[in-house]
Amino acid sequence: MPDLDDERKIMDVKRARIHHVVQRVGTEFEYVYDFGDDWEHDLLLEAILQPDPNIPYPRCIAGERNCPPEDVGGSGGYENYLVALADPEDEEHEDLLAWRGPFDPEAFSLAAINQQLQKKFHPFA
Numbered sequence: 001m002p003d004l005d006d007e008r009k010i011m012d013v014k015r016a017r018i019h020h021v022v023q024r025v026g027t028e029f030e031y032v033y034d035f036g037d038d039w040e041h042d043l044l045l046e047a048i049l050q051p052d053p054n055i056p057y058p059r060c061i062a063g064e065r066n067c068p069p070e071d072v073g074g075s076g077g078y079e080n081y082l083v084a085l086a087d088p089e090d091e092e093h094e095d096l097l098a099w100r101g102p103f104d105p106e107a108f109s110l111a112a113i114n115q116q117l118q119k120k121f122h123p124f125a
Helices: 074-086 093-100 110-121
Strands: 028-033 039-044
Touching: 074 093
Parallel strands: none
Antiparallel strands: 028 039
């Protein structure tokens, strides 16, 4: 099992394996992505299923809304980003469009996400 910091229960996610951390259905835990922006995710293990040998893993089975752009400034920065993008009169509107281009916060593609997962975890498949 990975070493955990006793005070904050922090672990190196590059070395940890999820089955060492979350071992039973009903386990809840918090995942913090990008300690600078502090994106906090509350997770719950709902079920443990046997993998289908005909399906590539990991895979996304459901979701909604677009992922916020990298380095947008956490949840507060993301909120400001969306407000500025939605208002062409906002003083940051043009700069944000130049930085990232058009952005649809409601867009979600299960196929695109699974394609990205396959590329990341199975680069030669």
